[in-house]
Amino acid sequence: MKINKNYLNLEASYLFSTIANKVKAYSEANPGKHIIKLGIGDVTLPLCKDVVIAMERAVLEMGVQDTFRGYGPEQGYDFLKTPIKEYYSKHNVSLDIDEIFISDGAKSDLGNILDLFDTDNTVLVQDPVYPVYVDTNIMAGRKIKYLNSNAENGFLPLPTENDKADIIYLCSPNNPTGAVYNKEQLKQWVDFALENNSIILFDAAYECFISDETLPRSIFEIEGAKKCAIEFCSFSKTAGFTGTRCGYTVVPKDLVYEDTMINKLWLRRQTTKFNGVPYIVQKGAAAIFTENGQKEIMENINYYKENAKIITDALDKLGIWYTGGTNSPYIWLKCPNGMKSWEFFDYLLNNVQIVGTPGSGFGENGEGYFRLTSFGSRENTIEAMDRLLKHSLANV
């Protein structure tokens, strides 16, 4: 038996384990110090009440003969797909219900979708990048091209002739930079994809953080996108589902390559290699879309957005350059005084006991940058920024 040797080309990622080790070492050497973690992308607020009630009910249903549910549709229940369809229509995107596929999260489907595409396709990702886009394509042996995302282009690069590729990843609001494409910029990407017969894999996992009504939450707000894009979304950040696992993928029926409907290929993939998301979890996700559910999750999202404002206010006072923070849970800052990413990591840990993520962990263009997240508690976020402000960074 021959293994898939592409796996041997994967680089081991030590980013988060290195962070954990450094934090552990510091913590052991300085047992009295309170370390504040603003590095990871996981949420901290619990599930909202309506989601809990809906899941409790669903659990009880599963224990009673008459309401027990066995195998559900692999592509998800209509009781969840219907409110998602309505959510899109509020943003002027009209979808058919069979263009929506319920998933166990954006990460799974972002990897699994690649099943449908020839390994001979070239892939375009931005640097810095969410590592999953890169690793899943290395696993399949695809050629990867990198597009510079940097301060000059505001971490929102636009396509040029050099960037032609078959599969294009876009993430907006971006992880890790927090930058958000506007409609005109996204239109350039859609036109570029249509001209070059490319497909765009649009990661919309952070769309719920967009407050600016002029910014697109979905690529399907852009004309022509249904002919060249698949959208991945998740309830992880929208409703704190990181440990509950539910999201959705939108595959328009207008998406046709080599005379083949991608929607049909995906349905075939899912019915063959997937058995759907738990009934209980889908019931919980559906509760997000009730009037009260929407109110509750907006309270949580606003809590994180206020955290982001606390962080960006502090950075403004300190004169530190950043992207994100307004329509995104991530704040991507330039390390002060020309420090490198890991240098700044050590500096913050040692001087103010704040943990963030070194930008260089997301790619070469991340060097000299640093990611903070707004997913911490209010108390910790305030305390961390107080420490930053009190500790004059001029000392660096």
Add this chain to the structure above:
Amino acid sequence: MKINKNYLNLEASYLFSTIANKVKAYSEANPGKHIIKLGIGDVTLPLCKDVVIAMERAVLEMGVQDTFRGYGPEQGYDFLKTPIKEYYSKHNVSLDIDEIFISDGAKSDLGNILDLFDTDNTVLVQDPVYPVYVDTNIMAGRKIKYLNSNAENGFLPLPTENDKADIIYLCSPNNPTGAVYNKEQLKQWVDFALENNSIILFDAAYECFISDETLPRSIFEIEGAKKCAIEFCSFSKTAGFTGTRCGYTVVPKDLVYEDTMINKLWLRRQTTKFNGVPYIVQKGAAAIFTENGQKEIMENINYYKENAKIITDALDKLGIWYTGGTNSPYIWLKCPNGMKSWEFFDYLLNNVQIVGTPGSGFGENGEGYFRLTSFGSRENTIEAMDRLLKHSLANV
């Protein structure tokens, strides 16, 4: 963008939709008739009490700040992996905890595992076969060899020189035939795999139906299997989790091909393309392994096993040949009087209003055979067999 053209080689499976259409047509033409469905592989009993209680608690935990859980380990929580490890040790199989990976079901992992293997490998499946083994390999463009499983070999074929292949699928207790390999037979497969550097993908989804203590529940009961096999199991049939979605995959650390530990490759695959099973669901699954949980699920399994006995007793009286039914939820019978599978399907539907699955839907060797399942209700199973016995099949 070029699609994965292997998908175009998939044959559309109309098996279950054809059944549904025939049943619908009959039902509309004969509105008064009570149709009994013993065709599908879905369970009918609700989740047992301890599982419900555990999931209720977990749902409540998720709604409270202090007990909320975000991202969990992709490979599953130790609170579930530990009792699985203990379950194996009861059957004299010693596993390390990091050889166990919690999945959202055997079907997902049976498809996803193929990521790790070169597309150039040849695949051996048995005919009749669970269609997922075939389709997932067609999607990847692998060459598939078929091994005849038939009445002559008791639907338990053993390997010969002609059957050399890189990837070998075994399912025992078998779907669809219900046949179960004994240790000596399984040893032949393990030796064959070791000799030929093959890997066995062992589908143990129905292991809980084995009552005969001499029959192996796990391929790892066979010496040498840890060097050549991966095992897939599921709580779908064990505890009625078809709509709750949880299973596990055992990848031994001794499994090494081309100097590469398959366990490490799988961990890399799962951490990159998967985000774990919902905390709530894992808590429910862990409750299966408590003393009371085991008692409760055994009651359910015995309920289905008694259904199987009711079916096989009737077949015995009618002198109909079958496999399965004793250590399996499936009964695989030879259609009486030389009828073909679909002929017998129509005959049963029209004369006694019983719905089963035509064996020809599982492969060429299934022609002339028919699958019944024990997953119906007791009442329906008794009623169906009464009808069969009263309706002298001599009339056929």
